[in-house]
Amino acid sequence: xxxxxxxxxxxxxxxxQRVTLRCSPRSGDLSVYWYQQxxxxxxxxxxxxxxxxxxxxxxxxxxxxxxxxxxxxxELNLSSLELGDSALYFCASSVRGTSGGRSYNEQFFxxxxxxxxx
Amino acid sequence: TQLLEQSPQFLSIQEGENLTVYCxxxxxxxSLQWYRQEPGEGPVLLVTVVTGxxxxxxxxxxxxxxxxxxxxxxxxTAAQPGDTGLYxxxxxxxxxxxxxxxxxTVTVRA
Numbered sequence: 694x695x696x697x698x699x700x701x702x703x704x705x706x707x708x709x710q711r712v713t714l715r716c717s718p719r720s721g722d723l724s725v726y727w728y729q730q731x732x733x734x735x736x737x738x739x740x741x742x743x744x745x746x747x748x749x750x751x752x753x754x755x756x757x758x759x760x761x762x763x764x765x766x767x768e769l770n771l772s773s774l775e776l777g778d779s780a781l782y783f784c785a786s787s788v789r790g791t792s793g794g795r796s797y798n799e800q801f802f803x804x805x806x807x808x809x810x811x
Numbered sequence: 812t813q814l815l816e817q818s819p820q821f822l823s824i825q826e827g828e829n830l831t832v833y834c835x836x837x838x839x840x841x842s843l844q845w846y847r848q849e850p851g852e853g854p855v856l857l858v859t860v861v862t863g864x865x866x867x868x869x870x871x872x873x874x875x876x877x878x879x880x881x882x883x884x885x886x887x888t889a890a891q892p893g894d895t896g897l898y899x900x901x902x903x904x905x906x907x908x909x910x911x912x913x914x915x916t917v918t919v920r921a
Contacts, residue, residue, distance in 0.1 A: 695853065735912075736901075737911075741908060790859070792862065795862065797859055797903060799844065799856060800856070800901075802855070804853050
């Protein structure tokens with residue numbers, strides 16, 4: 694158990710609909726990252742929030758948006774869903790470490806939400 | 812195009828054999844992480860390597876970071892069926908996001 698929680702575990706919806714995925718980071722972690730994993734694309738970084746503010750954007754479609762709330766949980770909103778949006782969606786939170794004078798982040802992943810668009 | 816190339820894509824071996832998975836890139840990373848993922852579950856962090864040339868051991872798993880911090884390898888000694896899974900490497904070019912390889916699917920037959 695990584696300490697990162699995601700709900701729901703499974704989501705089945707129709708094309709054109711909108712869904713919201715929820716993530717709670719590990720206690721004390723301020724960063725939340727969202728990833729999409731599909732069979733043909735692998736794990737793709739979508740977006741990162743740090744303490745409520747957007748920090749970095751990856752391959753996130755305009756139909757997708759995210760936010761992080763004051764209690765640090767985050768929501769990923771997917772709208773105008775298409776068949777190709779069917780995938781596993783993961784969130785991760787991170788902790789900073791140092792080694793040999795170099796700093797790094799370690800990311801811990803939640804169990805994911807499997808989205809199926811019919 | 813993946814920033815990180817993993818090889819081989821698939822690996823099927825008998826219990827007790829050794830295996831090596833490679834992760835290569837033309838980019839320099841500040842750190843590199845290895846994860847194992849079971850079907851339908853989230854990736855589980857195995858190790859983080861930070862310093863060029865660094866070697867880390869985790870029981871039967873040995874991880875090496877290349878001197879130039881562009882590549883890494885994962886070696887498993889005397890593989891067991893419990894080692895079966897998708898192994899992913901991920902390079903950090905900054906503090907904020909990881910670039911993942913496509914993964915190596917390892918199957919250890921009893």
